Amino acid sequence: AQSVTQLDSHVSVSEGTPVLLRCxxxxxxxxxxxxxxxxxxxxxxxxxxxxxxxTLVKGINGFEAExxxxxxxxxxxxxxxxxxDAAEYFCGGGPGGYQKVTxxxxxxxxxxx
Amino acid sequence: xxxxxxNPRYLITVTGKKLTVTCSxxxxxxxxxxxxxxxxxxxxxxxxxxxxxxxxxxDVPEGYKVSRKEKRxxxxxxxxxxxxxxxxxxxxxxxQKQGTNTEAFFGQGTRLTVV
Numbered sequence: 001a002q003s004v005t006q007l008d009s010h011v012s013v014s015e016g017t018p019v020l021l022r023c024x025x026x027x028x029x030x031x032x033x034x035x036x037x038x039x040x041x042x043x044x045x046x047x048x049x050x051x052x053x054x055t056l057v058k059g060i061n062g063f064e065a066e067x068x069x070x071x072x073x074x075x076x077x078x079x080x081x082x083x084x085d086a087a088e089y090f091c092g093g094g095p096g097g098y099q100k101v102t103x104x105x106x107x108x109x110x111x112x113x
Numbered sequence: 114x115x116x117x118x119x120n121p122r123y124l125i126t127v128t129g130k131k132l133t134v135t136c137s138x139x140x141x142x143x144x145x146x147x148x149x150x151x152x153x154x155x156x157x158x159x160x161x162x163x164x165x166x167x168x169x170x171x172d173v174p175e176g177y178k179v180s181r182k183e184k185r186x187x188x189x190x191x192x193x194x195x196x197x198x199x200x201x202x203x204x205x206x207x208x209q210k211q212g213t214n215t216e217a218f219f220g221q222g223t224r225l226t227v228v
Contacts, residue, residue, distance in 0.1 A: 046217065102158070103155045104155055105154060106156075
């Protein structure tokens with residue numbers, strides 16, 4: 001069985017400060033892991049994905065995430081938050097491929113001017 | 114332009130009245146799936162399809178049906194909608210070609226209200 005847990009339902013940061021959105025996973029397999037972003041009234045856009053290549057994955061808009069097997073984590077980071085980063089972020093994982101991707105409950109990121 | 118198209122975007126219906134939400138993708142993807150999004154629960158998979166005529170239950174399939182008669186289309190059917198199916202629904206597709214692990218493309222969502 002696999003599960004994905006996003007540890008924070010809301011995160012608030014000031015513009016220009018670092019962003020950390022936390023995601024832990026459990027899986028019986030070597031997982032594929034993803035981060036998606038959802039802006040208000042929009043669909044989901046892939047930010048980045050981990051598929052057992054490099055453990056540090058760079059995505060769009062300056063985001064990156066590091067797969068840490070020992071900690072079963074895949075936290076999303078960005079060095080400097082921008083107002084346009086305010087959105088809801090979903091961490092997802094699957095056993096390899098997209099057959100049964102399980103998503104976390106989402107983290108709403110607020111960026112304060 | 115590569116896209117996943119859902120229709121309708123918004124729907125208000127009454128309990129028990131059968132409805133279908135359509136989903137179409139133009140990327141020749143093998144894999145398609147349906148999710149519902151509810152506050153505090155994130156995205157939960159309803160059904161998925163690995164290819165034409167191959168479908169399987171996700172995590173919350175009760176009250177839903179799907180079909181995959183053509184590769185591009187994957188409609189979601191609610192035979193007898195109930196208020197607890199009021200939700201935001203997303204269709205997604207991705208390639209399943211051997212050796213690839215491409216991103217999942219999501220539709221814009223369908224906001225369904227059952228009264």
